[in-house]
Structure formats: structure tokens, C-alpha cells
Amino acid sequence: MTRPSDTTAVEVRGLVKHYGETRALDGVDLDVREGTVLGVLGPNGAGKTTLVRCLSTLVVPDAGTATVAGYDVVREPRALRRVIGLTGQYASVDEKLSGWENLYMIGRLLDLSRRDARRRADELLERFSLAEAAGRAVLTYSGGMRRRLDLAASMIGRPAVLYLDEPTTGLDPRSRNEVWDEITRLVADGATVLLTTQYMEEAERLAHELTVVDRGRVIAAGRVDELKAKVGGRTLQVRPVDPADLPAMARALADSGLDGIAGSTVVPEDGLLYVPILSDEQLTAVVGLLATRGFGITHIGTHLPSLDEVFLAITGEKSSPAAGATAGSSNDSSNDSSTGTSTVEEVTA
The missing domain is CATH 3.30.70.100 (Alpha-Beta Plaits)
Incomplete structure (x- = not known):
């Protein structure tokens, strides 16, 4: 098992993002150490998803700086996308393709060779208990199966930093536990995870440290026991x-x-x-x-x-x-x- 590092994998300073009159991010600062899970908590509309979108290069911030895995999110977006993975709030897989075809396609888009894309798809389907359904169209998958497939897709390229935006929303307890187990294995293998969630149990089980966001600002940060104290x-x-x-x-x-x-x-x-x-x-x-x-x-x-x-x-x-x-x-x-x-x-x- 990999021990958490003192090296910072994600560093954010003064991040600001406006949507018209709405200040979705209002000077956010945070750090995520390599090989750890940072849990980002906050009510609906707090700015959690906007933060993830900025850090994954989907949205350009209006002010502030953010460095992920050594890359500036604004100046080096193309290079950054090769070392990150993202699972959003809703599964973004192609329902007409099979589970295996979804993973193979993403592997090829990430420039894996045909051989490596096949091997990686097989490996992840096995890890996420989807091997028996590998050849079925995703249209026939349950919600939990689609969620696991979506998480597997975000890991095809073995990302150094993985963003999980409320990854277990809507899942039944069994599927949620399977996702939690896989996140734990990922971190044990050295990955860094930024996890947004509204599930208190999820944050307490997975996160090494927590950041609480409200109205676009960080209002508390620290380990679970520190915040409780x-x-x-x-x-x-x-x-x-x-x-x-x-x-x-x-x-x-x-x-x-x-x-x-x-x-x-x-x-x-x-x-x-x-x-x-x-x-x-x-x-x-x-x-x-x-x-x-x-x-x-x-x-x-x-x-x-x-x-x-x-x-x-x-x-x-x-x-x-x-x-x-x-x-x-x-x-x-x-x-x-x-x-x-x-x-x-x-x-x-």
C-alpha cells in the first residue's frame, strides 16, 4: 500500500469563476497531497462542480491559479488532460455500445495501442464486476452498473489525479460500497482523488482531509477529527x-x-x-x-x-x-x- 506523500498534487490559489452575476467560486484555496483523497463538501450550489470543471479544464476560471500534477490548468490544458480522469454527476457512457466497447473506445482516444486498450478494458471490467456484462449494450445496464462503468472509463489512462463529482449519487447501498472499495484500491495504488459529495458517510470513510465550501468560498478545512473538535x-x-x-x-x-x-x-x-x-x-x-x-x-x-x-x-x-x-x-x-x-x-x- 502506498503511503500518502507530502508532495502536493493539486494546488489552488484564489480561484474565481463568475456566471453572469453569480460568483460560483469566490477565491478558493485548497491543496491535495499525492496519494490522498480530499473530500469537498457543500450544499447544492456551493460551487463544488464548478471547482471540478475548472480543475479538469472544462471551464476557464476568471481569476486565480491552479496547478494539477505539475501542469497549469489554463496554460497547459492539453498536457493536463492526459494525466487526469473525471467522473461527473451523471454517467457519460454510450448506451448503444457494449461495456467493453465503451472502454476500448476511450482507451484508443487516449492513444493506447489496440493491444493495450483491449487489455485495459478487460482488466477494468473484471475489477468492477462487469465482466459478465461486458458484451451487453449499456442500455441494458442498471444504474449501479452504469456508474461503475463510468468510473472504470475515467481510469482507463491510469490518471495521476482523479476527480469524482458526487460519484455515488442515486446508487443503492451495495453499488455504493463497490464504488467506495474501488476508490480505496485506487488510492492504495498511488492515485490522488478529489471527491465532491453530500454523503457524510462517504466523506468520513474515504477522505484523508476535508474542505467545506459554501457560496463559492472555503469555510472550513482539515482532517475529520479536527473539524469535529x-x-x-x-x-x-x-x-x-x-x-x-x-x-x-x-x-x-x-x-x-x-x-x-x-x-x-x-x-x-x-x-x-x-x-x-x-x-x-x-x-x-x-x-x-x-x-x-x-x-x-x-x-x-x-x-x-x-x-x-x-x-x-x-x-x-x-x-x-x-x-x-x-x-x-x-x-x-x-x-x-x-x-x-x-x-x-x-x-x-
């Missing part, structure tokens, strides 16, 4: 031996004067006390105080905000720590397009 830190979950002790535990904390402890929330139906904390020192202080007051504790855990909560908080709709801690699992199952995965550390007494 910016949105209120962790929530300490305490389960007493006797649920009747919950109110008394909350009063003890409220009267304690512990530095940085803003308050706690009792959720009787969970049998838990939720305490927002910002550091390990605060965690130790809370647990120590409850122990010295004689409360028996059967469970202690910490909950990081889900990426869903982080996204809503950064874009202006912040959830409370207790609400996130108690509602996270139900939100995950009820809305597949906004799934968040919580990080939980547990100590059970």
Missing part, C-alpha cells in the same frame, strides 16, 4: 448504577465550579448524563468529582459529533451536543443521504 469537542456519557441518581449527579456538577464545564443534560429514557467536555483533563475532573460524591458508575463513554452535525454546524445550523448524542443513530438509519458515523470510546465498569 472545532464543533464543541466531545460529549461525556455517564450511566449511574442507580438511574435515580441522575438528577443528583447533574446538581453536583452544576454546583462544583469545575473549570470549563458549561452544564449537563439528563436523559432519563437513556439512563445517561451527558456532559460537554473539551479536554481529557475535564473528563478526569468530572469522573473524579462524581466518584468522590459517592455515585456508583456502570458506564463511561465519549461521543464525538458526527460529520453530519459538523457540516450543519459549520454551515450555520448547529445541533446541541446532547441532541447529537441521543439522535445520531436514528438519523443515520432514516436518511441515507446524510449519514454520519460517530466516534465512540467506551469504558465499562
Whole structure:
């Protein structure tokens, strides 16, 4: 497996793009390290697709600079197109051709020899579990099969940098997982990926780092854990031996004067006390105080905000720590397009 490099594969500075009065990109800066996945998150209309179109030479930016794999996207578009791949929001394969014919045609357009184009088409059809359907017209493919074929087509030329613009939109969970597995293999082989998505689970599973875009601007950037830490830190979950002790535990904390402890929330139906904390020192202080007051504790855990909560908080709709801690699992199952995965550390007494 290839380890992420410190070399920058994509470097963007002050990128601006107008569509009439609309400022789709408003001075975007970002960096993507070689051999990593950068997840670009943002609501509809945030500028994600415009960014991809600029970086793939489909649209010329109005201002700013962008270098991809050592090539300037404005001055060297022809050379750049030979080292990048793109999967857009909608599959762009020829429905009248077979899956194999689609891949072979793209290989030849990329100047592969007939022999290499055939071998590459066979190889990718096998990798994407499409070998049995290779000779069938794409018109007969399911949505997931077309999506996998489209992703395979973007990889024919073994791109150094691959742009994936919401690649799993509309896919069923099984097809989505297959696409995720293939992206993981690509990066393990050394490819660099810029991934735009609205799926929180997708970003958390695939991305090494995240950039959040809104109204054409970068409003947050960093690793998943760093962004979670910016949105209120962790929530300490305490389960007493006797649920009747919950109110008394909350009063003890409220009267304690512990530095940085803003308050706690009792959720009787969970049998838990939720305490927002910002550091390990605060965690130790809370647990120590409850122990010295004689409360028996059967469970202690910490909950990081889900990426869903982080996204809503950064874009202006912040959830409370207790609400996130108690509602996270139900939100995950009820809305597949906004799934968040919580990080939980547990100590059970």
C-alpha cells in the first residue's frame, strides 16, 4: 500500500469563476497531497462542480491559479488532460455500445495501442464486476452498473489525479460500497482523488482531509477529527448504577465550579448524563468529582459529533451536543443521504 506523500498534487490559489452575476467560486484555496483523497463538501450550489470543471479544464476560471500534477490548468490544458480522469454527476457512457466497447473506445482516444486498450478494458471490467456484462449494450445496464462503468472509463489512462463529482449519487447501498472499495484500491495504488459529495458517510470513510465550501468560498478545512473538535469537542456519557441518581449527579456538577464545564443534560429514557467536555483533563475532573460524591458508575463513554452535525454546524445550523448524542443513530438509519458515523470510546465498569 502506498503511503500518502507530502508532495502536493493539486494546488489552488484564489480561484474565481463568475456566471453572469453569480460568483460560483469566490477565491478558493485548497491543496491535495499525492496519494490522498480530499473530500469537498457543500450544499447544492456551493460551487463544488464548478471547482471540478475548472480543475479538469472544462471551464476557464476568471481569476486565480491552479496547478494539477505539475501542469497549469489554463496554460497547459492539453498536457493536463492526459494525466487526469473525471467522473461527473451523471454517467457519460454510450448506451448503444457494449461495456467493453465503451472502454476500448476511450482507451484508443487516449492513444493506447489496440493491444493495450483491449487489455485495459478487460482488466477494468473484471475489477468492477462487469465482466459478465461486458458484451451487453449499456442500455441494458442498471444504474449501479452504469456508474461503475463510468468510473472504470475515467481510469482507463491510469490518471495521476482523479476527480469524482458526487460519484455515488442515486446508487443503492451495495453499488455504493463497490464504488467506495474501488476508490480505496485506487488510492492504495498511488492515485490522488478529489471527491465532491453530500454523503457524510462517504466523506468520513474515504477522505484523508476535508474542505467545506459554501457560496463559492472555503469555510472550513482539515482532517475529520479536527473539524469535529472545532464543533464543541466531545460529549461525556455517564450511566449511574442507580438511574435515580441522575438528577443528583447533574446538581453536583452544576454546583462544583469545575473549570470549563458549561452544564449537563439528563436523559432519563437513556439512563445517561451527558456532559460537554473539551479536554481529557475535564473528563478526569468530572469522573473524579462524581466518584468522590459517592455515585456508583456502570458506564463511561465519549461521543464525538458526527460529520453530519459538523457540516450543519459549520454551515450555520448547529445541533446541541446532547441532541447529537441521543439522535445520531436514528438519523443515520432514516436518511441515507446524510449519514454520519460517530466516534465512540467506551469504558465499562
